[in-house]
Amino acid sequence: MTESGRIIxxxxxxxxxxxxxxxxxxxxxxxxxxxxxxxxxxxDEMRERIHAHQYRRGDSWSCxxxxxxxxxxxxxxxxxxxxxxxxxxxxxANCQGAADIRELVTTLRQxxxxxxxxxxxxxxxxxxxxxxxxxxxxxxxxxxxxxxxxAHEVWMAVSGQPLRxxxxxxNIDEEI
Amino acid sequence: MTESGRIIxxxxxxxxxxxxxxxxxxxxxxxxxxxxxxxxxxxDEMRERIHAHQYRRGDSWSCxxxxxxxxxxxxxxxxxxxxxxxxxxxxxANCQGAADIRELVTTLRQxxxxxxxxxxxxxxxxxxxxxxxxxxxxxxxxxxxxxxxxAHEVWMAVSGQPLRxxxxxxNIDEEI
Amino acid sequence: MTESGRIIxxxxxxxxxxxxxxxxxxxxxxxxxxxxxxxxxxxDEMRERIHAHQYRRGDSWSCxxxxxxxxxxxxxxxxxxxxxxxxxxxxxANCQGAADIRELVTTLRQxxxxxxxxxxxxxxxxxxxxxxxxxxxxxxxxxxxxxxxxAHEVWMAVSGQPLRxxxxxxNIDEEI
Numbered sequence: 001m002t003e004s005g006r007i008i009x010x011x012x013x014x015x016x017x018x019x020x021x022x023x024x025x026x027x028x029x030x031x032x033x034x035x036x037x038x039x040x041x042x043x044d045e046m047r048e049r050i051h052a053h054q055y056r057r058g059d060s061w062s063c064x065x066x067x068x069x070x071x072x073x074x075x076x077x078x079x080x081x082x083x084x085x086x087x088x089x090x091x092x093a094n095c096q097g098a099a100d101i102r103e104l105v106t107t108l109r110q111x112x113x114x115x116x117x118x119x120x121x122x123x124x125x126x127x128x129x130x131x132x133x134x135x136x137x138x139x140x141x142x143x144x145x146x147x148x149x150x151a152h153e154v155w156m157a158v159s160g161q162p163l164r165x166x167x168x169x170x171n172i173d174e175e176i
Numbered sequence: 177m178t179e180s181g182r183i184i185x186x187x188x189x190x191x192x193x194x195x196x197x198x199x200x201x202x203x204x205x206x207x208x209x210x211x212x213x214x215x216x217x218x219x220d221e222m223r224e225r226i227h228a229h230q231y232r233r234g235d236s237w238s239c240x241x242x243x244x245x246x247x248x249x250x251x252x253x254x255x256x257x258x259x260x261x262x263x264x265x266x267x268x269a270n271c272q273g274a275a276d277i278r279e280l281v282t283t284l285r286q287x288x289x290x291x292x293x294x295x296x297x298x299x300x301x302x303x304x305x306x307x308x309x310x311x312x313x314x315x316x317x318x319x320x321x322x323x324x325x326x327a328h329e330v331w332m333a334v335s336g337q338p339l340r341x342x343x344x345x346x347n348i349d350e351e352i
Numbered sequence: 353m354t355e356s357g358r359i360i361x362x363x364x365x366x367x368x369x370x371x372x373x374x375x376x377x378x379x380x381x382x383x384x385x386x387x388x389x390x391x392x393x394x395x396d397e398m399r400e401r402i403h404a405h406q407y408r409r410g411d412s413w414s415c416x417x418x419x420x421x422x423x424x425x426x427x428x429x430x431x432x433x434x435x436x437x438x439x440x441x442x443x444x445a446n447c448q449g450a451a452d453i454r455e456l457v458t459t460l461r462q463x464x465x466x467x468x469x470x471x472x473x474x475x476x477x478x479x480x481x482x483x484x485x486x487x488x489x490x491x492x493x494x495x496x497x498x499x500x501x502x503a504h505e506v507w508m509a510v511s512g513q514p515l516r517x518x519x520x521x522x523n524i525d526e527e528i
Contacts, residue, residue: 011335125299137190145193173204
């Protein structure tokens with residue numbers, strides 16, 4: 001199964017099985033599979049998480065590490081099969097307020113091969129008491145909405161279980 | 177399309193597209209549309225958020241500002257079309273522990289025109305380490321349950337995508 | 353209606369109606385109903401929560417209190433009808449890092465009577481800034497995934513409304 005430029009967004013909380021779900025969605029497509037890692041292994045905790053993810057994926061993947069210039073990584077890897085971006089949250093954090101979400105959306109729409117993107121649900125806890133965390137949460141929510149809007153599919157992982165959010169099951173313009 | 181007293185609850189995390197979804201649900205009904213704002217523009221951050229919401233709504237709405245006496249605002253605006261309450265979370269916070277949730281539920285059941293209410297998901301992060309935040313989170317969760325119980329429809333916004341929670345799709349009383 | 357060893361997981365945020373949903377799922381089965389409480393009433397706040405739960409359940413239940421050795425409580429209560437474990441989050445916290453999740457999964461698979469388990473969504477807020485909270489959140493997420501994987505049904509409560517996550521409604525291996 002192949003289709004040009006299909007965009008698939010996978011969201012979910014921490015340790016909800018987002019990456020594993022994203023990999024199942026990638027496995028719909030024939031190889032090669034390219035993993036675009038936005039994580040920078042700055043400390044041991046992060047290094048351990050990255051290794052756990054790599055271990056699960058095994059040798060079927062080629063890997064691009066790109067903490068900030070995600071658009072370049074997408075353009076450079078296009079035309080050679082499906083890509084998995086893991087994850088948008090770290091990309092946004094790495095950009096330190098200078099992320100161009102509009103450019104990301106434009107770049108995604110120009111892809112000729114499919115892209116599966118992992119992001120996080122950050123906004124369902126109590127309001128954070130520092131302004132920087134609130135600002136990041138806001139920008140992150142807008143990013144999620146912007147990517148979900150152009151995505152062909154949106155999924156949420158909850159306790160490892162996939163829930164489809166888009167295409168929707170309901171017609172919201174009619175009373176039920 | 178009009179129906180007397182229909183109650184619709186929209187929940188979701190921060191920047192999840194709750195207000196935009198609530199406005200789509202209001203747009204099912206013919207005008208006039210009344211916006212009941214519970215926000216108090218106490219600082220620049222809040223003022224900016226309120227303006228962003230007003231900008232999106234444009235001139236099609238009349239607006240009532242009522243930070244605490246929500247029941248009075250509902251009674252006073254009834255009989256003139258659909259109302260959008262944005263949001264219950266700020267109302268509860270503004271009441272500083274003195275919110276009468278039972279009175280809110282009673283008032284909602286007495287409305288002859290539809291009401292769409294926006295609220296937040298606050299309880300899906302790590303347990304807050306101060307008792308006041310926990311107490312607010314508890315009261316807020318009970319408020320959400322009480323309003324959802326009498327609502328005809330409950331929706332959750334996730335990354336801007338609407339998910340219907342009520343009416344349910346499943347019969348929970350039977351094994352699957 | 354009875355079936356041997358059925359495992360049902362109920363997740364949700366704080367004050368989302370998880371316990372009430374779990375009790376409705378227990379009520380599918382004929383009595384006796386056994387409640388396995390993992391809470392330890394260490395302070396007044398906790399004592400009050402436990403009493404509120406007991407009050408709602410009334411006299412139809414027998415109760416086992418077991419803060420840490422959940423597997424023993426499951427084995428000891430098997431063969432006498434359905435059990436409700438409330439909740440896995442407190443059990444994990446009570447075990448202080450020494451919880452054996454693999455043993456829990458094995459024990460659950462060996463049950464001949466149904467078990468309904470309550471857990472929490474903890475990972476959908478902003479990333480906690482202390483490493484211990486992050487480590488707990490991670491372990492908790494893995495526990496939820498492990499139990500959900502072997503469960504026959506997984507439900508999420510949102511504002512008191514039940515949402516079914518498993519069995520899934522979608523085939524994720526096909527494009528939509």
